[in-house]
Structure formats: C-alpha cells, structure tokens
Amino acid sequence: MGNTVYSVIRKYGGDSTRLMDILIDIQSELGYLSDWTVEQVSKSLDIPRVEVEQTLSFYHFFAREPRGKYTVYLNTSVVAGFYGRREVAAALEEAAGCRFGEVSSDGLIGLFDTACIGMSDQEPAALIGDAVFPRLTPARARELIAGMRAGASVEELRKSYGDGQNGSPLIHSAVKNHIRRRGEVVFSEHLPGEAIKRIVAERLSSSNIIELVKRSSLRGRGGAGFPTGMKWDVARKAPGEPKYIFCNADEGEPGTFKDRVILTEVPELAFEGMVVAAYAVGARWGILYLRNEYRYLRDYLESTLEEMRSAGLLGMAIGGARGFNFDIRIQFGAGAYVCGEESALIESAEGKRGEPRDRPPYPVENGYLGKPTVVNNVETFCSVAKIVLKGPDWYNAIGTPQSRGTKVLSVSGDCEAPGIYEIPWGFTVNDVLAMAGAKDVQAVQVGGPSGSCIGPDEFGRTLAYEDLATGGSLIIIGKSRDLLVDVVHNFTEFFREESCGSCVPCRALTGMCGVLLDKIIAGKGRRADLDNLLSWAPIMKKNRCGLGQTALNPIITTIKNFRPLYEKRLRGDTDPVNPGFDLAAAVVAYDRAAGS
Secondary structure (H helix, E strand, C coil): HHHHHHHHHHHHHCCCHHHHHHHHHHHHHHHCCCCCCCCCHHHHHHCCHHHHHHHHHHCCCCCCCCCCEEEEEECCCHHHHHCHHHHHHHHHHHHCCCCCCCEEEEEEEEEEEEEECCCCCCCCCCCCCCEEEEECCHHHHHHHHHHHHCCCCCCHHCCCCCCCHCCCCCCCCCCCEEECCCCCCCCCCCCCHHHHHHHHHHCCCHHHHHHHHHHCECCCCCCCCCCHHHHHHHHHCCCCCCCCCEEEECCCCCCCCCHHHHHHHHHHHHHHHHHHHHHHCCCCEEEEEHHHHHHHHHHHCCCCCCHHHHHCCCCHHHHHHCCCCCCCCCCCCCCHHHHHHHHHHHHHCCCCCCCCCCCCCCCCCCCCHCCCEEEEEEHHHHHHHHHHHHHHHHHHEECCCCEEEEEEEEEEEECCEEEEEEEECCCHHHHHHHHCCCCEEEEEEEEECEEEEECCCCCCCEECCCCCCCCCEEEEEEEECCCHHHHHHHHHHHHHHHHHCHHHHHHHHHHHHHHHHHHHCCCCCHHHHHHHHHHHHHHHHHCCCCHHHHHHHHHHHHHHHHHHHCCEEEEECCCCCCCCHHHHHHHHHHHHCCCC
C-alpha cells in the first residue's frame, strides 16, 4: 500500500496542485482512500490533512471505504428511468444480494447510484470500473453479476464493441456513437494538422487569428454563447505568464453526450483547435478537463496527443515554427456536475473542491494558478480549426444572421433514433423531432435540466441564440410519461444532490423545492405552494454560478408551460391546517429518543 501511494506522488513530482490526479490514481490501484492513505498524502505533499479531506469529500467517485472488487454505478438519469432503470436495479440487487449503497457480504460486489454518465442515447447504462455497459436489461444485469461471481474480468464481461473508434484496441468499449447527421463543421472531413500548417505557412500573427475568429461571429458552444474572439483577445492582452488553454469536456448536464462522441471520433480536431487558441493567446500549456465517466477514453486520447507530438503538431517548435511551443495534458474530474462551470473546473484542476469563484476577476485575467486562462468547450475548439482553414465567410454562410455555424445536438428520450445530430442553427424543434422519429410528444427538455421544458405550442420555435438557445441537449418526453414524477422530480433531486453548497439560496432552496414538489405529487399541495416555488426563482439569481441560478428551472418552466399538471394535484386552499404535515411522522424520532 505504501509503495503505491509514494510512487503515485513521485509520478506527479509531489505537486499539490495535482491532488486530483494523485487521489484518482491511488484509488485506481487500491480501491479506496483510507485514513492512512489520506495522512500519507498530506505529509508527502506538505499540505494540511483538511485540504486532502475537503477535496476527496467533494467528489462522488472518491471512496473512503471499500466499494467491492466490482463496483457498479447505475445511472439514475431521466432517460434511464424511461427505459427500465427500476427493473434493472431490482435485478442487480437480487443477484448481488445487497441493496444500492451497499457492498455484498463477501465484499465482491458494490451497487451504487450515480447521476447521468453521458449515455442518454443508450439507457439504462452502468459503469463497472472504467467500463460502460449500455442498454441494460434485467436479464443482462443478472448475467453480469453471474460473471462477476465466476471471476470474469471486466473485459470478459463485455459481449461486443461499439461502432467507429469504440471498437479500437485503445478503447474497446461497448458504447455506440449513434451519429445520425453529420454537418458541415465538426463532423465534416478533416486532415489533422491542416489548420496548424496554414498558420505556419502563411505566417499568420496572433492578431490575424483572433480577427478571423471575431469575423466568423463564433460564440462559445457551452450554452452562454459568449463571443469566442472577444474572450481570446482579452486573454492575449492580460498580463501574466504562462497562459493556459482549457478545453471543458465535463459535460455533466443530463441528456448531453456530444463531447463523448466528438472525442471518440475526431479528438485531433478539438486538440488542433486548442493549439490554434494557444497561438492566438500566447499560451504555453493546455488542459483537457474530462469527466470521470469518460476515463475509458484515456489511453486513446493520450495516444492521439502522442501522435500529434510525433507529427510536430504539439510540443516544441510546432509546425517547424521557432517559439511556437504548446503542449496538452488530460485532467480527469471525479464526479461533480458543478465542475462544468468554468471557474469551478479550474478550482478542480488545481486539486481543490470544485466550487465556483467570485467574479470578477474572470478566468481570462486570473484563472488557473492565477494566470490568464481561456476556457472553451470541445465543440468550440473544433469550430475554430475549421474556421482557420475555410475562413469566416464560409462559416458565416451557415446558420442564421445572429447564430452562425452549426450546433451538435444530443437527442434522447422517447424517439426512434436517439443520437448525435449536427445541424445548422435555424432548425426548429419540430424539425429535430421529425429527424429523430418522435411521435406523440408531450414535451421537450431543451438544454438539459437547467434549460426549458416546452410543450407542443412551442415546437415551432427556432434553435438559435435569438430564440431558443441550447448547449446541445434535447430530451424528448412522450405522452405516456408522468411529467412531474418521471421528469421534474428526477431533475429536482439531481440539482439537490449536485449543488456544491457554497451559496445559501442553492443549498437551501434546492432542498425546499424538493419537499414542496413531493407534497404536490402526493396530492397534498396548495396554490400557495406553487406561488412559493415561483417566488423563489429570483432569489436563485443571487447564486454565484449559472448552474445554481438555473437549478429551479425544471420546476419553474414546467409550472409556466404545464401548469394544469400541477393544479390537478392540488388539494386547495380551504384547509386551515397544512395538509402536507404528518404529525405522526414528524414525532417518530422524538418518540424513539424518549423510549415511548
């Protein structure tokens, strides 16, 4: 045990800012992080033990006790619920002989819940170790447990491999890409290195690159839509060295999985966009922050980076240009939705809790290790590489006047063809529903839980920044679903669990909303409860980050667009006693303490 801990720490040079990597690697070797391990990490890195404790206590995938030789994390997402998650969970419990949140008595199998793992197009899905097992059924669940009891390796538990690069020796995953529509930007043909070679051959300056990006009107594809060229320009002019480029691939928004597919099929395009950004900004180092659930891509992505170094597209003197030095490393998260927010992501990459920072200053001025840092997402960097090659006029000819280019959509839920659709901005929701083969649609969740839940009267709206902006997720909800129970309740639980707890409104109101929603679903709610829920929305705007500010959206947007579904469950306002209060249940703990 000791040799493992110390060798991992030496691997990272005893650098305390690499605490996340150190804890992840130690847990991968030992299975969990014991008190002794925490103490040794603290002493070896010369940091207070509380700093180690607060980091490992923040992230879902860090374990303080053994979680079984085979640790099964079953997705709790909305779409998993649509396709039989409850039945799969019951089969796992029966076969393993333990309940979720427990380890079997022989220490062999641990069953645990986990939030969306980026597999909404192939649910229910589970993680066993680093491997993904999609499209589970009760029969398949029992088969997996039987294999574990027979001593099969995780590799041997797989039946087949997915399409595209998923089947390559460096990935060997059962995951499917489900690319339904290839667009003109991200999934169009590309020869790796072309954009870099153009920069070097034509001796473009950093100003030239930023001007190209500005003229293309490229906006960040993470949802907020901030102009990319403007962000890069501020970072270029900001004092401080070295500068950093971060690629945000921590797509934790339930229903989103586009980055998974992009990094499986065209990772070199995203990396090339990072190199272009580095040239424009004057950055020396880049970091791909990748969600823990995608660790099965690690060897493949590391190999891609090594191939780029060998080809002179990464490292020293890129493309033969003296002084053009830039390299990229991969940083994994450990299970925290809030790390999708750029300042929380940076905190996590520094080895800390992923809590959003107060702003200003913004990351472009004071980011990773206090230095100017550009944070863009995977799709944005892919677009940059194509813009350098084909020019802003080509890019501006795609999409709408206010929303240029294409958008990669993650489409899931009640439809015949869930998957990836790269479309020009300007398509309507109805267009997407037709492409995906969706029928009898009750609602569409646009932009994940933090977005908006819209009804049929809004399906004619345009997917564009000027109308219905989205980071890329569309969850289709059929008429057979109970919108409040199957969807809103799930999303509300998700936000309550994933709140970092830093801001009082988010910490308190996500829980309070859950209580009121449970009361309404149980048929004990009153109109005053709906009024309270709506009145809390402005208070949530006081939260530090955008994720906290939108945490009540699942309830707020469905009250707005589907109010009758709430009202038919209300008991009314005539009862002077709160009908949701259960006196007997409330005093159980007191009776137990008093021995009565």
